[in-house]
Amino acid sequence: MLKDYQKGRARQRREKAIRLFFFCIALASITTLALIVVFLFMEGLPIFAKVSVKDFIFGKYWYPTDDSPEFGIFPLILASLAVTAAASLISIPLGVMTALYLAEVASARVREWVKPIVELLAALPSVVIGFFGMVIVAPFLQDTFNIPTGLNLFNASLMLAFMSIPTICSISEDAIFSVPTELKEASLALGATHWETIWRVIVPASISGISTAVILGMSRAIGETMVVLMVAGGAAMIPTSLFDPVRPMPASIVAEMAEAPFRGDHYYALFATGIVLFVFTLFFNMVAEHISHKYRQVGAATL
Amino acid sequence: MKFKAFSILGVVLALLLPMNLVFAGKIVIKGSTTVLPIAQKVGEAYMKEHPDVKITISGGGSGNGIKALIDGSTDIADSSRFIKSKEVKLAVEKGRYPVPFAVAYDCIIPVVHPSYPVMNITMQQLKGIYEGKIKNWKEIGGPDMPVVVISRDTSSGTYEVWHEKVLKKERVFPGALLQASNGAVVQAVSKNKNAIGYIGLGYLDSSVKALLVDRVKGSAETTLNGAYPISRPLYMFTAGWPKGDTLNFINFVIHPEKGQKYVGKIGFVPLY
Numbered sequence: 001m002l003k004d005y006q007k008g009r010a011r012q013r014r015e016k017a018i019r020l021f022f023f024c025i026a027l028a029s030i031t032t033l034a035l036i037v038v039f040l041f042m043e044g045l046p047i048f049a050k051v052s053v054k055d056f057i058f059g060k061y062w063y064p065t066d067d068s069p070e071f072g073i074f075p076l077i078l079a080s081l082a083v084t085a086a087a088s089l090i091s092i093p094l095g096v097m098t099a100l101y102l103a104e105v106a107s108a109r110v111r112e113w114v115k116p117i118v119e120l121l122a123a124l125p126s127v128v129i130g131f132f133g134m135v136i137v138a139p140f141l142q143d144t145f146n147i148p149t150g151l152n153l154f155n156a157s158l159m160l161a162f163m164s165i166p167t168i169c170s171i172s173e174d175a176i177f178s179v180p181t182e183l184k185e186a187s188l189a190l191g192a193t194h195w196e197t198i199w200r201v202i203v204p205a206s207i208s209g210i211s212t213a214v215i216l217g218m219s220r221a222i223g224e225t226m227v228v229l230m231v232a233g234g235a236a237m238i239p240t241s242l243f244d245p246v247r248p249m250p251a252s253i254v255a256e257m258a259e260a261p262f263r264g265d266h267y268y269a270l271f272a273t274g275i276v277l278f279v280f281t282l283f284f285n286m287v288a289e290h291i292s293h294k295y296r297q298v299g300a301a302t303l
Numbered sequence: 304m305k306f307k308a309f310s311i312l313g314v315v316l317a318l319l320l321p322m323n324l325v326f327a328g329k330i331v332i333k334g335s336t337t338v339l340p341i342a343q344k345v346g347e348a349y350m351k352e353h354p355d356v357k358i359t360i361s362g363g364g365s366g367n368g369i370k371a372l373i374d375g376s377t378d379i380a381d382s383s384r385f386i387k388s389k390e391v392k393l394a395v396e397k398g399r400y401p402v403p404f405a406v407a408y409d410c411i412i413p414v415v416h417p418s419y420p421v422m423n424i425t426m427q428q429l430k431g432i433y434e435g436k437i438k439n440w441k442e443i444g445g446p447d448m449p450v451v452v453i454s455r456d457t458s459s460g461t462y463e464v465w466h467e468k469v470l471k472k473e474r475v476f477p478g479a480l481l482q483a484s485n486g487a488v489v490q491a492v493s494k495n496k497n498a499i500g501y502i503g504l505g506y507l508d509s510s511v512k513a514l515l516v517d518r519v520k521g522s523a524e525t526t527l528n529g530a531y532p533i534s535r536p537l538y539m540f541t542a543g544w545p546k547g548d549t550l551n552f553i554n555f556v557i558h559p560e561k562g563q564k565y566v567g568k569i570g571f572v573p574l575y
Binding site for chain 2: 061062063064065066067075134135138139142148149150151229230233234235236237244245247254255256260261262264266
């Protein structure tokens with residue numbers, strides 16, 4: 001009896017130790033993350049002693065190293081938004097439709113082949129995609145559309161779309177595939193065609209998963225650095241056409257950080273740009289979270 | 304060239320000085336990001352030859368380097384410009400006499416696509432192009448094509464030369480495409496018939512065409528004799544005449560077979 005009791009105690013202690021261990025691990029990663037955020041704000045906020053928040057965000061000129069420096073990141077913000085929006089216009093239809101095809105239309109064999117290939121696209125390092133855009137796509141765009149330069153907003157959007165398609169496709173495909181069979185069968189049983197079932201039943205049922213996929217894809221596009229550094233052109237001006245060169249926020253940060261004097265105004269301004277970028281991606285992720293909660297598909301009954 | 308003579312004098316003097324002052328130690332180098340790659344490359348080679356010496360190198364800009372030299376927190380200040388009289392005054396007040404050593408020359412060449420038919424460009428035209436005033440090649444005697452202006456990031460040392468010598472401290476217009484490295488400029492210009500860019504002499508290759516500036520070809524020779532307008536000497540400053548490891552290092556940097564060999568390799572013009 002006593003022995004059993006002791007054994008039970010030992011097991012409980014071990015259980016406790018394991019729980020503590022996992023708690024510490026979780027705490028460590030959360031603390032690291034929190035510290036990075038604290039660091040980001042500590043290094044970024046001092047710029048606002050020199051430049052007002054309004055001038056920083058809405059200032060039209062980015063001349064950080066001039067004798068009378070100007071730290072206006074409005075062209076950079078616009079560039080990031082424009083590139084992300086244009087990339088989404090390309091990647092959302094392509095990604096979602098590919099997902100629909102894979103989950104609903106394609107035969108099992110085709111699906112088995114195509115899905116890993118699409119996911120392989122996500123494995124392409126961004127520098128490879130950037131190089132492709134720079135060496136192949138840029139001259140092609142230049143010659144085809146007879147524009148001054150192929151390194152522009154459109155090229156960057158195209159490359160970013162390539163990068164977000166796998167994310168969008170793969171997550172939406174999971175969402176579509178997990179729509180309960182009863183729903184589909186019920187719809188077909190009521191006399192709806194396959195297409196009507198997809199459009200009226202399956203898409204609405206998986207809309208939360210698809211939206212999450214889209215927003216995760218977009219947040220990947222807005223935070224992507226290497227591709228925009230290589231193909232966006234890098235001109236810090238407010239774009240007036242799809243073929244204008246632009247300078248999105250991540251490109252500016254990565255290109256200038258190495259040369260910015262440590263803890264100088266330029267350095268602070270780059271970190272502050274990082275804060276703005278962080279706020280954007282945080283916003284995207286919160287929206288994704290919100291949508292996936294609000295429109296969550298619970299069982300087959302919610303439709 | 305006054306400072307070239309100066310640095311040669313430095314070598315001669317250094318050779319005459321007794322070498323028994325040498326002791327194992329540490330050299331701190333701070334300053335210009337333009338000179339940084341020289342300090343890094345040559346520093347590495349020096350440490351290989353003298354494993355007992357540790358060299359700490361950081362950037363921060365010419366002004367910061369000289370400031371550190373004045374307050375004594377560095378042994379060598381890298382600078383892409385000559386010291387200002389105000390800085391000399393400050394240093395002397397603190398009992399430190401800055402001594403300049405020219406370690407290399409920077410020579411920046413405007414480049415265009417190989418198919419561009421014109422050979423020469425003037426400083427005036429370059430300024431107009433980079434200020435965004437000249438928008439078509441036909442305005443300066445070229446074909447009827449839009450000009451695509453490629454510049455370096457405004458924090459780079461190469462841009463600094465351009466800003467000073469070509470733009471005369473005016474700003475490059477916002478529509479210029481900013482590239483992060485010399486290599487990226489070459490890549491972008493070689494792929495675009497309309498483009499103009501500028502690179503360090505060492506990065507010139509056959510995929511782009513170098514333009515003459517005011518009818519002078521940019522080369523090591525024209526840089527050293529002062530005929531080529533877009534060039535400047537790069538310096539290392541010491542506080543007082545250098546001693547011990549610092550002296551050895553400076554000698555290593557300006558040695559034609561040692562430091563200067565690396566200077567040429569990383570795209571600068573060596574002293575000799």
